[in-house]
Amino acid sequence: MAATGDDAAAMDSISRAPAAHLAALNAAASLSCPAEAPEDVAESPAVAPKKPSTNSDGVETAEEAVEPAESDINELCTDMFEKMSVFLQGELTGTCEDYRLLENMNKITSLKYMEMKDISINISRNLQDLNNKYVSLQPYLDQINQIEEQVSSLEQAAYKLDAYSKKLEARFKKLEKR
Amino acid sequence: MASAETQPRFGQSVKGLLSDKVGSCSGDVIALTRQVLKGSRSQELLGQAARNMVIQEDAILHSEDSLRKMSIITTHLQYQQEAIQKNVEHSKNLQDQLRHLLK
Numbered sequence: 001m002a003a004t005g006d007d008a009a010a011m012d013s014i015s016r017a018p019a020a021h022l023a024a025l026n027a028a029a030s031l032s033c034p035a036e037a038p039e040d041v042a043e044s045p046a047v048a049p050k051k052p053s054t055n056s057d058g059v060e061t062a063e064e065a066v067e068p069a070e071s072d073i074n075e076l077c078t079d080m081f082e083k084m085s086v087f088l089q090g091e092l093t094g095t096c097e098d099y100r101l102l103e104n105m106n107k108i109t110s111l112k113y114m115e116m117k118d119i120s121i122n123i124s125r126n127l128q129d130l131n132n133k134y135v136s137l138q139p140y141l142d143q144i145n146q147i148e149e150q151v152s153s154l155e156q157a158a159y160k161l162d163a164y165s166k167k168l169e170a171r172f173k174k175l176e177k178r
Numbered sequence: 179m180a181s182a183e184t185q186p187r188f189g190q191s192v193k194g195l196l197s198d199k200v201g202s203c204s205g206d207v208i209a210l211t212r213q214v215l216k217g218s219r220s221q222e223l224l225g226q227a228a229r230n231m232v233i234q235e236d237a238i239l240h241s242e243d244s245l246r247k248m249s250i251i252t253t254h255l256q257y258q259q260e261a262i263q264k265n266v267e268h269s270k271n272l273q274d275q276l277r278h279l280l281k
Contacts, residue, residue: 084204088208091211091212098221101223101228106231109234123245129256137259143273144269158228
């Protein structure tokens with residue numbers, strides 16, 4: 001936490017430093033001090049110069065030159081977080097769409113099965129009615145069987161009659177010849 | 179740990195470190211999201227379910243077609259039953275006539 005406080009102070013100092021140090025540099029250059037000239041010339045005017053400071057042990061330290069902070073950093077941060085949220089939403093939307101697809105497929109399949117259920121109910125009802133009607137037709141079908149037996153016995157009787165009449169005709173002709 | 183990471187390194191500004199940190203955090207969030215999605219295996223399970231459903235669709239359509247044909251056949255059977263009903267009503271007269279004939 002102490003380190004971040006130092007960094008914040010450094011950032012603030014850097015943001016305030018350029019104008020003051022540029023003025024100081026210009027003044028120093030105009031005075032043409034030989035001891036300070038090489039240090040000043042070495043630094044770029046766009047970059048904040050090193051700020052010498054002394055710590056508790058008496059050792060001179062210097063901070064590195066950095067670019068000044070951009071004024072629209074808030075907007076950039078907001079933009080970054082918005083884009084991050086859009087990206088994360090996109091990642092999760094894929095899975096949501098898969099679920100939606102399966103949901104739609106299941107709905108359509110359930111509709112199909114409901115139609116098939118209705119058709120099956122109709123078929124079952126019709127077949128039950130048909131079975132009942134065929135049961136009611138059973139006496140008539142038995143009558144038809146009896147008719148068929150009677151017709152076959154009638155046919156047998158007709159054949160016998162035919163054979164008898166042929167025999168009778170033959171005997172009659174025989175008798176006529178005598 | 180935080181102080182060690184945020185101390186300016188040789189040749190690197192605080193601002194650069196901060197932007198690197200933000201970038202690495204963003205990357206971590208993205209990797210975490212992807213890992214959560216991958217670990218849930220929802221993509222493969224849902225894809226497999228969709229594929230199975232597509233395979234079943236042919237059988238479902240065939241079953242529906244068969245049921246419709248069955249309903250048409252049932253309707254035809256009903257028509258035939260009505261025709262039989264109409265014709266068997268004459269069989270009683272026929273039977274009486276045959277009984278007389280066979281007497």
